[in-house]
Amino acid sequence: MKRLAISGSVVALAMSTAPAHADTLQEALTDAYVNNPTLEAARANQRATDEGVQIQRAQGLPSITASGNYIEFIKNSPNSFTAPDRRLQVGPDLTVPVYSGGAVRNGIKAARERVDAGRADLRATESAIFSQVVAAYMDVLRGQALVALSANQVDVLTVNLEATGDRFEIGDLTRTDVAQSQSRLAVAQSDLRSAQATLIQARETYIALVGDAPQDLQAPPPLPGLPDSAIEAVDVALENNPDLIAAKERAQAAGYDSEVAGAGRLPTLSLFAGADYTNYFDTLAGGAGGIAQNETTANAGVQVSIPIFQGGLPAARQRQAMARESAALEQVIATERDVIAQTRASYSSWQASLAIIESSQAAVDAATLSLEGVRAENSIGNRTILDVLNAEQELLSARVQLVTARRNAYVAGFSLLAAMGRAEARDLGLGDEGVLYDPIDNYERVGGSIWDWGRDPEPTAKSTRTVDIPPATSDIPEVQGPQD
Numbered sequence: 289m290k291r292l293a294i295s296g297s298v299v300a301l302a303m304s305t306a307p308a309h310a311d312t313l314q315e316a317l318t319d320a321y322v323n324n325p326t327l328e329a330a331r332a333n334q335r336a337t338d339e340g341v342q343i344q345r346a347q348g349l350p351s352i353t354a355s356g357n358y359i360e361f362i363k364n365s366p367n368s369f370t371a372p373d374r375r376l377q378v379g380p381d382l383t384v385p386v387y388s389g390g391a392v393r394n395g396i397k398a399a400r401e402r403v404d405a406g407r408a409d410l411r412a413t414e415s416a417i418f419s420q421v422v423a424a425y426m427d428v429l430r431g432q433a434l435v436a437l438s439a440n441q442v443d444v445l446t447v448n449l450e451a452t453g454d455r456f457e458i459g460d461l462t463r464t465d466v467a468q469s470q471s472r473l474a475v476a477q478s479d480l481r482s483a484q485a486t487l488i489q490a491r492e493t494y495i496a497l498v499g500d501a502p503q504d505l506q507a508p509p510p511l512p513g514l515p516d517s518a519i520e521a522v523d524v525a526l527e528n529n530p531d532l533i534a535a536k537e538r539a540q541a542a543g544y545d546s547e548v549a550g551a552g553r554l555p556t557l558s559l560f561a562g563a564d565y566t567n568y569f570d571t572l573a574g575g576a577g578g579i580a581q582n583e584t585t586a587n588a589g590v591q592v593s594i595p596i597f598q599g600g601l602p603a604a605r606q607r608q609a610m611a612r613e614s615a616a617l618e619q620v621i622a623t624e625r626d627v628i629a630q631t632r633a634s635y636s637s638w639q640a641s642l643a644i645i646e647s648s649q650a651a652v653d654a655a656t657l658s659l660e661g662v663r664a665e666n667s668i669g670n671r672t673i674l675d676v677l678n679a680e681q682e683l684l685s686a687r688v689q690l691v692t693a694r695r696n697a698y699v700a701g702f703s704l705l706a707a708m709g710r711a712e713a714r715d716l717g718l719g720d721e722g723v724l725y726d727p728i729d730n731y732e733r734v735g736g737s738i739w740d741w742g743r744d745p746e747p748t749a750k751s752t753r754t755v756d757i758p759p760a761t762s763d764i765p766e767v768q769g770p771q772d
Contacts, residue, residue: 313425313508314717316498317512320421321414321713322723323499325751330413331725332747337406338731340399343400348392349738350384365513370579373571390547398544405537407727411530414713415706417497418583422702425493430695431487432764434688438480443685445473452673465673472677484762491760501757511701513710521708525631526624528709534614535623537621542613549609552602561588625706634704641697647682648690655683 321327323394364371367695385392451467455461458496494502516523526532567582575581635745659679713724 291516291701311503311505313505316421316494316502316505317418317713317716318718318723319500320417321718322463323751324497325749326416327413327417330410330562330752331727332338334403334410334727335730335734337403338727338734340402341396341731342734344392344399346738347395348385348388350382352382353378354378356686370573372568372573374569376567376569377564379562382560384559385556386559387555389551389556391551394544394547394551398541398548401431401537401541401544403731405534408530409538410710410727411709412534412769415530415709415711415754418711418713418716419699419703419706419746421494421497422508423682424490424497425502425701426510426698427490428487428494428697429505429507430485430691431490432505433691434483435487435762435764437684437687437691438476438483441476441680442473442480443469444680445476445677446468448673448676449473461673468674468677472681473545487762487764488760495754495757495760499752499754501760511698511705512715513705514638514701515704515708516642517742518632521635521664521704522628523632524708524710525627529627529631529707530709532620532623539613539616539620542604542609542616546606546609546613550602552598552605555592555594558591559589560591562586579623620692631704631707634700634707637700638697638704640692641693641700645690645697648686648693651686652683652690655686657677659683665712696755714749 312327356376358374358376360374361371449466452461452469454468456463456466491502497502499503504624515524563584570581571583573579659676659682662671662679666673666676702711703713703716727735
């Protein structure tokens with residue numbers, strides 16, 4: 289019933305402004321999903337984070353290097369009778385790490401945790417962008433409704449002023465009554481200009497987020513999965529909120545970082561093999577016969593490195609890493625607190641907006657009846673023009689409050705879903721559009737790449753610019769009349 293209350297109120301908000309063929313919230317979210325630069329940048333940053341696993345893994349894989357040198361011996365020792373005049377030496381070297389104190393293994397684990405944290409961050413960015421789009425969408429609808437109400441108020445007060453002037457001409461009213469009508473009309477005209485400016489700002493914000501101008505927006509659909517209580521909302525948020533998930537993953541990564549830092553005091557073991565080809569260009573021992581002027585050599589062995597004293601460097605690094613791990617664990621608690629507070633506040637705002645909608649609707653109904661009565665009483669001389677003007681202003685204020693409450697209810701409901709981790713592309717049906725971005729695809733693509741010369745195409749911006757979109761205006765679709 290709560291979800292139906294939101295749906296019905298939003299439909300009523302848009303009924304006076306949306307034609308039969310209109311842009312939908314689903315289309316706006318889809319456009320932002322595929323075309324928002326902030327979201328595209330977050331995806332690119334996640335692809336960069338994916339490479340951290342391969343970077344750590346590469347430190348534990350065999351490496352092959354080739355070196356070469358050519359030397360001209362300008363002046364040899366007079367005591368050397370075999371020194372050559374020149375030499376060319378080339379050869380490959382192979383190194384195979386065997387043991388590094390766990391640094392490579394824990395480095396890979398830390399990188400994987402950061403990949404998971406990055407995916408949660410990407411979810412959070414996606415949810416934040418969607419929340420902004422929903423707010424901008426509803427701001428445009430509200431702006432259109434407020435402009436329509438303000439324009440209608442100007443029309444009503446213009447008619448009132450004309451009628452007051454006519455009655456003044458026949459001596460039925462005083463100049464004071466005319467001045468009061470003129471004052472209220474001037475205020476209404478100012479309010480209309482302000483509402484138009486607010487609408488333009490809302491449309492420009494929409495353009496910046498979605499990448500396209502809002503056309504005739506229609507009512508958004510009901511919000512799915514809204515909770516029945518704040519306790520239920522918090523339980524879901526603690527399980528699914530992407531910010532909290534990311535904080536926990538980073539704390540895990542920081543724990544592995546501490547192990548990596550401690551590995552600096554442990555021995556390392558590696559295997560090596562190499563080969564060299566040397567050519568003296570017939571200058572060894574003056575080119576004397578019987579002496580080989582070129583040779584090929586090979587070697588293989590085991591290398592062990594045992595740290596004995598490093599000036600306290602490994603201990604300092606580990607203490608530093610453990611302090612950062614402590615900070616990451618505290619950040620988990622801080623994030624959890626923020627999530628709980630945000631979820632409870634969003635639930636409260638949503639509930640309050642629903643209650644305000646109900647009371648505002650009652651106020652609109654009462655103010656409508658009051659205005660009709662005051663006008664009737666004024667026609668027989670029992671009410672003044674000021675009473676009529678006050679009744680009209682009261683009705684306008686009630687209608688504005690109702691429009692704003694309907695907007696706030698939907699935005700608060702969506703913010704609640706975002707805090708619960710349920711305001712992402714898969715939750716909103718964007719998968720049906722075939723546009724879902726899966727960060728796992730890139731992780732699997734680069735996970736087994738060990739070719740040093742592999743690279744991606746040159747980076748280019750995917751999002752479109754908005755410089756060619758005409759400036760927003762305060763024009764609104766033709767309406768049926770003021771909103772009740």
